[in-house]
Structure formats: C-alpha cells, structure tokens
Amino acid sequence: MIRRPPRSTLFPYTTLFRSGKDYNICQPLLDAIVSHLNSPTFSHTLQRTFAPAVAVLHGTSFRNGNSLSKRSRLEQELDIPDVLQGEIARLDRRFKVNLDPIQNGGSKTVHLICQLDDKNLPCVPPIMLAVPMNYPLKAPRCETSSEEYESTQFLQKIHRTLSARLSNMPDNFSITSLLDTWEMSVRQACTVATSN
Secondary structure (H helix, E strand, C coil): CCCCCCHHHHCHHHHHCCCCCCCCCCHHHHHHHHHCCCCCCHHHHHHHHHHHHHHHHHCCCCCCHHHHHHHHHHHHHCCCCHHHHHHHHCCCCCEEEEECCCCCCCCCEEEEEEEECCCCCCCCCCEEEEEECCCCCCCCEEECCHHHHCCCHHHHHHHHHHHHHHHCCCCCCCHHHHHHHHHHHHHHHHHHHHHC
C-alpha cells in the first residue's frame, strides 16, 4: 500500500502564506481584478495580459476552422491586387479593414468593411468600400448604410460632412485618403456636438 505524504509537504508554498485562516494563493490577483472590474479598459487589459499565456497553453486554434476555410476560399476566388493589399497593410492601426463576407464571388469589385477604432472618438457604424479591380486608376466608392447613418442627428451630421468632403475630392483618390476623410468627418461632428 502506497502512503501519501501529508498535504503540507506536497504544497509547501501554500503554507508560507497562511495566517489564522486558510489563504488562497491567488487572492492578491483576485483582489486586483475585483478592484478594476468597473474600469472601461478592463477587458482590453485582460486581453493584452492573458491572451499570450492562454494561446501558449491551449495552442493557436481558438477559432472555428470553418471560418478560416471560408476566408481562404473567398481570397482564392478573388484576385486582390497587390497594390490594394499593400495599401491596406500600411493603413494606420485605427482603421480595421476586412473583406465583406457576403461579397459576390464573380464580382470584379472588391468589397471592404472599414471600421474606425480610435479610443478618442465615439463608436460609429462601419462604412463599406467598393474597390474596382483597376484600382488605383479608378477611385474606390464609399457606401454608408442609410439606416445606420440616419438613426441619430450625430450620425446624420457625419454622413452629410463625409458626403460633402467626398464631393470636393479629386476624381482619383486612394483608400487611405477616403478613410482619413471619414475620420475627419467624425472629428468635425464631435467638435460641433461639444460646442453646442
């Protein structure tokens, strides 16, 4: 018969932190988490802190394999020009750009969903870009959802400002300049909202 050693010899480090009551070794971490639960950046901080460790522990297969295969099939069906891929790769981090998942595979136009992720600006609905295959010889087309951008006065102001700025742009412009124009429209609507 095999005898187990006493618990105190199996886990000697837990006895070092014991006072009169049983003490949880993770209590300082739990206290820190509880004290920051109401922080607006709490989930972001948790993601930055624990995501690398979780990735190492569980491997990199967090996502469903089907979504990756759908994306690769969509990219294979579309021949995305290198110029477009390079420009998107060089965009500032505040712009998040993805392929439209409901894009028609036989279309010669690349449809992109663009989101503005700036901590100093309010959250606004994404815009859709239709990029022709002969880009940059032909400018991209901006498509804002009328339902989303007509829902509040603030979003209506962004939509009007963006439309006015786009009408004043030259015939040929880049995706970068279009996204910068969108961001400036949001900033202008914010300054008007705060001055009223």
